[in-house]
Amino acid sequence: MDKSQLTEMTARRAADGPEGRQLTADDIGRILDVLFGTVEQAGTIAEALKARESVTLGSFGSFEAADGVATFRPGVALTEYLQTR
Numbered sequence: 001m002d003k004s005q006l007t008e009m010t011a012r013r014a015a016d017g018p019e020g021r022q023l024t025a026d027d028i029g030r031i032l033d034v035l036f037g038t039v040e041q042a043g044t045i046a047e048a049l050k051a052r053e054s055v056t057l058g059s060f061g062s063f064e065a066a067d068g069v070a071t072f073r074p075g076v077a078l079t080e081y082l083q084t085r
Contacts, residue, residue, distance in 0.1 A: 003029065003032065004025075006028075006032070007026075007028040007029045007032065008025050010028045011023050011027070011028050014028070045063055048063075049063060049064070049065035049070055052065065057075075058075065058077075059077030059078060060074070060075050060078050061073050061074040061075040061078055062075070
């Protein structure tokens with residue numbers, strides 16, 4: 001799945017939610033760019049890692065950096081979800 005597909009799927013899921021919010025693919029794309037960054041600008045996750053902070057996204061997992069290398073550790077819920085498929 002590329003970024004375009006991810007943004008479209010996320011926009012559809014947001015519209016199907018209980019609040020029925022209408023987020024466009026452009027809205028989702030901007031959020032992803034701010035969170036994960038672009039070629040031109042680091043995202044908030046990268047900025048936190050550079051500041052030697054870890055970033056935990058609930059049951060999804062956590063990002064950490066050591067010796068200039070970023071790592072991702074999946075959360076228990078994500079791991080269990082992937083194993084039940």
